[in-house]
Amino acid sequence: MIDILTDPTQLADFLATSLRLSVPIIFAALGGVLSERSGVFNIGLEGMLLAGCFGAAVGAYFFGTPFAGVAVGMFFGLLGALILAYLSITLGVSQIVSGIAINMLMLGLTAFLSRIVFEGQANTMTLSGFKPIAIPLLSQIPVLGPVFFNQDLLVYVMYAMVAGGLWLMYRTRWGLNVRAVGENPRAVDTAGISVVGLRYACVLTSGAIAGLGGCYLVLSQIFLFSEHMSAGKGFIALAAVILGRWNPLGALLACLLFGVFDALQLRLQFANPEVPYQAFVILPYAVSILALVGLVGKPTPPAAVGIPYKREAK
C-alpha cells in the first residue's frame, strides 16, 4: 500500500487514476456552479450526466466518431436541462422536485431507449473513443507530467473550462450579471437585464456541461453504455459545488479530493481482498460528508437560489 509514496511510477499511476475518476464529476460540478450561481438548484445533474452518457454512445455508435458522440451527448444533457429550465424558471415549480423528476426520468428513459437503439448489444459493443495525447515538454515533467498532460482531449477541454469559467464569472459583464441574478434577481431586473433569459442560458449550459461529463465516461473510459452508469456522480458533484463554495476552481479541487479518496479505496480493495469491498467503497463518500461538515466553516449559497422569480411579487 505504501508503494504509492515510495515508488514514483506507482504514485503517478495513483494520481492518474484519481484524476480520471474526478473528471466526470468535475464537468457536472462546473455545470452545477453555473446553474446555482444564477439562482437555480440543479439537482438534476445526475440525470443530465446520464443523458450525456447515452447521447455519447448514440452519437459514437451511429456516426463512428467520438466527436459526434460529444455533440449528441452535450445536446442530450441540454435537453434534460431544458426540462428543468421550463419547469422551474417559466412555471415556477419547485427546483428540487423538478431536479429529482429529471433524475428518475433519465434513469428510466435511457435504459429503455438503449434497449431499443442498441438491441441488446449495449454491454458488448466497443465504441470509438478518445486516445491520450501527450503534450510536448509538459508531459515530460516527472510524475505530474504524465498525470496531467498525457490525457485525452476531454481532459484538456475540462482544464480550459475551469480557466474559462473563472474568467467568465469574475472578469466579464456576463459573469457579473450571473453572480447578481443568483443573489438579487429584482436588482438585475430593474437594471434592465432579463432574469429569465439569464437563468435559461445558465441552466441550459449547465446541462450541456454535465452531459460532457457523461461523454467522458463513455468515450474516454468505458467505451460502451450501460444502465445507470452515472452511478451517483451527479450527486457527488452537488456536494462538490457546496464544498467548492460555488466557485469553478473550488469545485475542481473538491472533485479532485473525492477522486483521490476514490482511487485510494480502489487500491485498498485490491490490497485487502479478505475485507468486504463495501467497507472501502464508503471512503470517498464519508470524506465528502466530513469535509462538508467540518473542514470549511459555514457555506453561504447564493441568496436567491431555489426561489422562483416573479416580477409582480412584492
Place this chain on the structure above:
Amino acid sequence: MATAHPHLAVEELSRSFGPLKANDRVSLHVARGSVHAVLGENGAGKTTLMNVLYGLYRPDEGRILIDGKPVEIGSPRAALALGIGMVHQHFMLVGSLSVAENVVLGLEGAGFALDLETHRRKLAELSRSFGFDVDPSELVWRLPMGVQQRVEILKLLYRNADILILDEPTSVLTPVEVGPFLDLLRRLRDAGKTILLITHKLEEVMSIAERVTVMRAGRVVAELATAGTSPRELARLMVGRDVVFDIEHERAPIGAPRLSVEGLRVKSDRGIEAVAGVDLEVRAGEILGLAGVDGNGQAELAEAIAGLRRPEAGQVRIDGAEVTHLSVADRLHEHGLGYVPEDRQRTGLVLDNSVAANTILRSYRVEPFARHGLFLDFPRIRAHAERLVRAYDVRLRDVDQPVRYLSGGNQQKVILAREIESDAKVLVVAQPCKGLDVGAIEFVQRTLLAQRAKGVAILYISTELEHILMACDRIAVIARGRITGILTPQEATAERLGLLMAGSRTEAH
C-alpha cells in the same frame, strides 16, 4: 424657448388595476434643478405614478413630457436613456457584490470584458465630487443603510440621470442620518439635478422641497409652493380632513406598577451586551416612553420583555409575578403581556397568510378558536377577524386576503387589534409609527391613549421624539444599553433629551 417648459411634466395620466383607479387624471409639473415633493398617504397612488415614470407600468391614458416633448417610457432601460433614474424604497442592490460591481451591473455599452479598475476610479471621482464618501471596493452588505442609499444614487448619477425619483428615501434612515441626507439632496439640486421626492413626511417636504404635489385616493388634490403653505394645511389636503396633532389626553388615575424590569442584561445577536442593566417600571394607566437613537439596546430590551430573547441576568415582572423564564405565549395568556414588534412584516405578521389567520396568530391553540385545543373553528375565526377589522377600521377587500397586500398602516392596525383584543394589561410597543403616514400615526396614538385610559400599562419605544412627546406620561432615555434619565414631558426639552441620548452611536450598524 425650451426653458419655458418644465423639465418633467405629466398630463392627465390614468392607470387602473382592475376596478381600482390607482391614478386618476394625474398631472405634475417639475421645474429643472428643483426639489419637487409628491405627498400622500400610503395607497394614494404615489408609487404607481413613479412606476409609470420609471417604465414599470404602462399608463392607460395621458402623456409624459420631458422638456416639453412627449415621450414613451416602455421599460426602466428606456427611462434611464431619457435621464430618469429611480431609487426604490427597498434597495435594488446585490449584497455580495462590491459597490463598483453594483453600479456597473446592467450598464450599457461597456463591452464584454469587465474593466472594473477604470469604473472604480471614475466612481471614486464621482463620489468625491458630490461628497458621498463611498468606497467603490467595499462589499455592499457591509455598508449601513444610509451609505447603501448613496450607492443607489451613485448608480443613477453614473448613468447620467438628471431626473432622480426617490421613493420614501428617509424611511430607511435613522433620525441622525436624515439631516446629512437632505444636505446631500441640496447639493445634487445645486448641481442641476431635478429631484422628485415621494414621501408622506411633512417636515421633509417643508424643509427641502420648493413645490409639492399632494395626492389623495389616486388624484392630485393640490400643487403648491411650500413657501406659501403650512404642515397643517398639507396634512389636511393629504388626509382630507383636519388632523389633530395635539391629541386630547383623557386620563385615568395612575395605579400600581404593572410591568417592572430589574437589572436586565441582554446580549445582541452578535454577542455584545446590548442591554447593560436596565431598571424600569410602568404603572397601570401610564405610558412610559423609551427614547434613544436606534441601535442602543431598544430592540433587545423589547424582545427580552416580550420573551423572544433570553436575558443574561435580571428579572421581568408583571403585576408582581416573575415572568422572566415564561414563554411568549404564557406571558400573553397568563399575564396579559401584549407586544407590537418593531418589524411588523417579519416578526408581527405572516405576510402570506390571510388577515383572519393573522388575527389569531397568538391564540390559535386556545378556546374558542381551537375546539378541544385541536380543531380550528374557521367560521368563528372569520367572525372574530371581521369584528376586529370593523373596530379598528382596517381597510381591506375581505379577511381572507393575504395580509401582505395591505398597506403598512393597515398591517399595523391588524397587529394592534390582535394584541389589544387579547385582553392585554401590559403593552410593549416598538416603533409603532415607523413608516406610517399621518392618518395612520394619529390612529395608532389614539388607540394607545384609549388603552391607557382603561388602565393598561404601556411601554412605548420610539426613535421619533415628537411621537413620544405626544403620548407619553414619562420619558426614559436609553443610551448604550443603559437608562440615562427619566423625564416628564414638561422637563423633556430637545436639549435635555439630546444630552441624555448623547454619547450614543451615530450609525445604526
